[in-house]
Amino acid sequence: MDAKSEKSNLIAGETGDWEVVIGMEVHAQVTSNAKLFSGASTEFGGEPNSHVSLVDAAMPGMLPVINEVCVSQAVKTGLGLKAEINLYSVFDRKNYFYPDLPQGYQISQYKNPIVGKGEVIVDMLTGERVIVGIERLHLEQDAGKSLHDQHPQNSYVDLNRSGVALMEIVSKPDLRSSEQAKAYVSKLRTILRYLGTCDGNMDQGSLRADVNVSVRRPGDEFGTRCEIKNVNSIRFIGQAIEYEARRQIEIIEDGGTIDQETRLFDAKTGETRSMRSKEEAHDYRYFPDPDLLPLELTQDFVDDIAKTLPELPDEKRARFIADYGLTPYDADVLVAERESVDYFEDVAKGRDAKQAANWVINELFGRLNKEGLTINDSPISSAQLGGIVDLIKAETISGKIAKDVFDIVWTEGGDPAEIVEARGMKQVTDTGAIEKAVDEVLAANPDKVEQAKAKPALAGWFVGQVMKATSGKASPQAVNALIKAKLGLD
């Protein structure tokens, strides 16, 4: 069986199993200060129409001039997607009328995109690995926004987004479940954020997806697809696919056929509904924009950008597993967010990476999750957490005490070493004091001493008792060694 047709991905219908086939067109807003063809700001959240140049408003006689930063960002993204960079690309006009489209056309790239074929590796929690082909990436202008809730009869238009640079990243129809689709978008978002070419803020519209969904019997030809437009959260992408696949399966099982159409996802009902049919589809009358010369890049330009590429999540993940001995799961957790991995690498630098990973994943992420915070809101800096790990390594504190220190730093802040010093939390390494405590415990439990001599595993019980007696400050290693010696277990 085709790896993509994994049994677990199939949807059971009334008449048998169905496979859903998904392709995505992700619109990622390019991280840049200025718009694709004008100098206006791309800042989010300005007063309506406060970031609008004469070009963005399509005033008579205004001309677009390409923003080189956006071109670099697209190339960088292409390199991050291991894709072909096209040294020759062309901007075309996509013509249609809409009030939030001032020019009456969107400047996009049609026949000659800046980036060609690439791929994204998606590792599922199940361990399944899906390689998603990238068909192309092209640059295009965003449209403005129609506001329908400002006036009883009229609609208003906010052109702040008009002309902002988008990268449309088109995947091949390589996805076979809503889970895969969600994981793909998450992975793509991670890559873009590592590259710094898109901030990935889906709630601000920086990343949206058009989702193409069709169903078929496993092994059959592709079915007729429907395109669900402009889905703006990963959760909604999953919901939209689930709903749409079920809808199509029901229609086919009832003897119907799927009409190729554009649909909208309604987040309130979790359903998709028809927006326009194939017959109603626009004729966009694409043609090369005569205001812009073809975009011609040199290989040197591309090579220079390649030199600035950061280590990407796949490489980081592989390195963490190979060099640090992390589990694939831990490595996935760490590399998923650029901020998380930066934090982890700060903590791990010059320290035991595995221990650093434990502390970052178990203690820090656990606590952040519990309190509904993100890594950016963490009250404990990577330097502070590193300090705690250092104290453990130096045997100044035990792992148990370290958790108390973590708590204090979390709520009160401060330097872990100073806290340990000031609050007398230092591990007791004075063997005389430990020995005294050991002797007392052994003397108080002669029966257990006898049992332990026969069954060495019971030594652990004595260790616990001694730790209790020393309020956890005794070095567990020292206690362990002493007990074993005194019980004659070595």
Added chain:
Amino acid sequence: MKDLTDLTIAEAREGLAERSFSAVELTQAHLAAIKSANRALNAFVLETPERALQMAETSDGRLAKGEGGALEGIPLGIKDLFCTKDVRTTACSHILDRFTPTYESTVTANLWDAGAVMLGKLNNDEFAMGSSNETSFYGEVVNPWRREGSDAPLVPGGSSGGSSAAVAARLCLGATATDTGGSIRQPAAFTGTVGLKPTYGRCSRWGIVAFASSLDQAGPITRTVRDSAIMLAAMAGHDPKDATSADIAVPDFGAAVGQGVKGLTIGIPKEYRVDGMAPEIEVLWQQGIAWLTEAGATIKDISLPHTMYALPSYYIVAPAEASSNLARYDGVRYGLREPGKDVISMYENTRESGFGAEVKRRVLIGTYVLSAGYYDAYYLKAQKVRTLIKRDFDQAFERVDAILTPTTPAPAFAAGEKSGDPLEMYLNDIFTVTVNMAGLPGISVPAGLSSEGTPLGLQVIGKAFDEETMFRVAQVVEDAAGLIAKPNDWWSKL
């Protein structure tokens, strides 16, 4: 002394520098001429006398200190396709008839930087679509020239008919114009003026209302070749705001004028001898060839084999781009808005009422040729033809330094004579569109009078970014033709 309005730009510059008259006096003389002429000629759609006098005063201040730019104090008319800051700019369309830009086009800004004075905005065919200035929302422009013994109004050519009429009638010393398929050179030929379309990319298109972006180019209409060179030098230059503007230094065009044609080879394309060309045009062309030969040029027959396809291809490419360029006039942000029951009907009402018949025709043609299923057969094929036309010229220019042709196949026609038949109207552009399709510079120089006593022009086509050679040839034609009598003033007496 000559009337101030009869001076060339070169002469006026000297007079101003010598303080023989002031810039204010020069401007006042032109304002008076406009006042007495405009009712009859309709060349200006907006007069800006206050601004003009203010600019002239500023110029006088600079001139008094011995300062000033290359056009200091020179009164000009501006085609209403150029956006002028705080001055209404309409493209002579109802859809923009209340539009006042907050910005100044690069070309006009360059002119003001050089010290020029704006007299007002000049009439043109609506969105520069026309060859007779009969499609303007503000009414047709009348050619100051009339046929001998006739009072019948003639067209001034188009689309820069206001520019050509104003310069010919001595309402301004020079005018800006734009040329997409002949809109500078054809009106110049019809009015006995010099019309220059520079190499594509020589002048910035920023702030000029777009017709067909890959063909549009600004240029001057003047009364002499020298004036043309002076004006172009001020208008031209690289503009980072126009991606198609060439980053090439502007040479001293004035220095080229008067260098003669000795040693130059001039090409005569056999394909420009078209059916229906007036015999007197052929005679004029032969005369031009003789003049250049006498002046020391070598004449060479050349072939531009794809010439016959230029006009049909042009009338695909230009409307295609126009249909898209004019989509922004939708009633949403500026200009005319005719309300409707929903946004679609608002678009329909606005564009129905806002655009004239010729503009609608071209938007429809353009939309058609770009439509799915027709794109390859029309637009793509036209672009291929365009490449071939360009190649024809490239090959010809391996053998010659410039090309001489007639500007138009016939002299100025009567108002209304061709406005009912678009195809016949389009034929006016037959010798000029090839130059736009190839992006080359072309200049129309007055070379004689028709049997009816109306002006005729010869066109000199240069290599890309070699306006200098073109000016040299044009100057020789101008000198040989001698100063053509100016049109009899009938208009100011009305």
